[in-house]
Amino acid sequence: MTQPIVKQASVLESFGASEVEFLSEDAEAVVVPLFREPAIRLLAGTYGPFRPGVPLTVPLWLAKQLKKQKKAKIQPPEWMDVDSLRATYEAEQADPLYFEALPYHYVEIASQLLDVASDDIPDANSVRETIEDIVEVRHLKIMAGMRALDGDSPAIKLNNLAAMEINSIRSFFIATMDHYAMLTEPELSARRSSTREATRSSTTPARASSEASSVPPTGGLSTARAQRKFRPRTSSTGAGSRASAASARSSETPSRFPSARPRPRSRPRPRPRSTSSAATSAGSVDPSTIWRAR
Amino acid sequence: MAYYDIDAILLDDQIVPAHFNTAAMDLGVLDPSTPSPHIDQGTETDIPLWLALSLAKRSIVTLRSPSFFGESFQAHLLADAQVLNIHDKCPFFYELGVKLAKLTGNWALPAVLKKAFHTRYLRIVDTSINLGAADYSEHIRKLTTAERNLFHLGHAAAAEVLRYKTRDTDRLAASAVVTRKRRRAALGKK
Numbered sequence: 103m104t105q106p107i108v109k110q111a112s113v114l115e116s117f118g119a120s121e122v123e124f125l126s127e128d129a130e131a132v133v134v135p136l137f138r139e140p141a142i143r144l145l146a147g148t149y150g151p152f153r154p155g156v157p158l159t160v161p162l163w164l165a166k167q168l169k170k171q172k173k174a175k176i177q178p179p180e181w182m183d184v185d186s187l188r189a190t191y192e193a194e195q196a197d198p199l200y201f202e203a204l205p206y207h208y209v210e211i212a213s214q215l216l217d218v219a220s221d222d223i224p225d226a227n228s229v230r231e232t233i234e235d236i237v238e239v240r241h242l243k244i245m246a247g248m249r250a251l252d253g254d255s256p257a258i259k260l261n262n263l264a265a266m267e268i269n270s271i272r273s274f275f276i277a278t279m280d281h282y283a284m285l286t287e288p289e290l291s292a293r294r295s296s297t298r299e300a301t302r303s304s305t306t307p308a309r310a311s312s313e314a315s316s317v318p319p320t321g322g323l324s325t326a327r328a329q330r331k332f333r334p335r336t337s338s339t340g341a342g343s344r345a346s347a348a349s350a351r352s353s354e355t356p357s358r359f360p361s362a363r364p365r366p367r368s369r370p371r372p373r374p375r376s377t378s379s380a381a382t383s384a385g386s387v388d389p390s391t392i393w394r395a396r
Numbered sequence: 397m398a399y400y401d402i403d404a405i406l407l408d409d410q411i412v413p414a415h416f417n418t419a420a421m422d423l424g425v426l427d428p429s430t431p432s433p434h435i436d437q438g439t440e441t442d443i444p445l446w447l448a449l450s451l452a453k454r455s456i457v458t459l460r461s462p463s464f465f466g467e468s469f470q471a472h473l474l475a476d477a478q479v480l481n482i483h484d485k486c487p488f489f490y491e492l493g494v495k496l497a498k499l500t501g502n503w504a505l506p507a508v509l510k511k512a513f514h515t516r517y518l519r520i521v522d523t524s525i526n527l528g529a530a531d532y533s534e535h536i537r538k539l540t541t542a543e544r545n546l547f548h549l550g551h552a553a554a555a556e557v558l559r560y561k562t563r564d565t566d567r568l569a570a571s572a573v574v575t576r577k578r579r580r581a582a583l584g585k586k
Contacts, residue, residue, distance in 0.1 A: 119560035
């Protein structure tokens with residue numbers, strides 16, 4: 103019986119912001135070298151040759167290093183232009199459900215470039231402001247997505263999320279999903295076992311529909327047809343058809359957990375043809391009924 | 397769930413009301429209200445979950461619903477779960493509810509719990525992300541253990557985002573383990 107209890111993430115379970123930034127350093131950046139040097143061959147690749155004034159593409163980590171040593175200027179990527187950023191911001195505000203396609207590491211790249219090479223970025227302060235705005239708008243959308251998590255839907259769709267954004271909600275999100283899964287698991291297993299039973303012995307449609315009308319909608323599959331198909335157990339013991347048959351026979355069976363809503367008395371069900379695995383089908387056994395059945 | 401998971405162990409230690417179907421020799425310790433060393437048939441007493449599950453499997457006891465899974469509290473949960481102090485009822489409210497529901501086949505209870513959790517979860521999303529450095533003890537007072545852990549996850553993530561925004565993450569700092577060790581060593585010298 104697995105039952106996840108929400109845990110605090112340890113250091114090993116989630117990335118910090120600096121680790122995500124480290125991953126982003128493999129992104130490409132265009133530098134204009136201020137020095138002359140033949141190509142440098144490294145395990146990860148060959149970079150160069152470097153000629154003064156000739157732009158070339160290198161990984162961000164190398165670009166940062168060259169910039170710090172004042173050996174190159176960094177050409178900011180096109181999307182970091184103030185005008186295109188403003189356009190992105192407008193588009194981002196316009197649609198509350200859609201995330202604009204930005205580079206996967208846009209938060210980190212912008213942050214690093216603005217940190218190391220702010221003198222190479224035209225109008226750096228406006229860029230910084232606009233990126234901050236974009237991050238903020240997207241954050242609000244993410245929060246709206248988080249609120250949409252209700253356990254009935256197995257997933258929410260958040261396309262075009264950036265690495266840093268994913269990382270900031272990852273542990274919280276997963277823990278929430280786990281908790282919802284724990285709460286929905288009995289319902290699902292009940293549905294699963296009732297489908298199994300339905301396929302094994304075809305129930306009369308009249309009884310199935312009468313029970314379906316008495317069943318409160320349990321979310322997810324809430325249409326009447328779905329309920330007829332995935333009929334949740336409604337009897338007070340209900341650990342299996344064998345159990346309910348037994349409880350029908352012995353009326354002194356104490357009904358343990360009173361349900362939230364008053365339920366109509368369940369009719370005695372006919373014994374299914376094969377009862378071998380019925381009692382264990384729901385993953386649990388009502389102990390008192392087994393004891394009586396013996 | 398890991399075997400050594402401390403929360404799982406604590407969950408198994410929650411007490412649930414049980415009805416003894418048989419008399420039990422030398423188990424009087426389980427019922428503080430009886431002077432006799434034995435438990436009579438038909439005794440109603442609270443026993444820990446791990447024991448209750450095991451005895452219920454053998455039909456020695458019948459599990460009763462704790463009061464906080466009763467109809468009235470379920471009505472409270474559905475009305476407004478946010479204001480209820482569930483931690484006082486049981487720190488492992490949801491987990492216990494699901495475990496008992498599985499055992500007794502009460503599929504309505506997890507559905508109610510899910511609804512209640514959803515209402516409370518919305519509050520947790522808001523507070524954990526937006527509280528910042530403010531004192532949050534009042535906010536987590538009513539939360540169950542799982543909800544508190546959830547809160548801390550969101551809170552830590554929000555703090556990390558803030559730290560990154562100011563590029564505080566670039567600064568190297570000694571690990572908490574090291575500083576603790578130093579402090580302890582300094583105390584030892586005194």
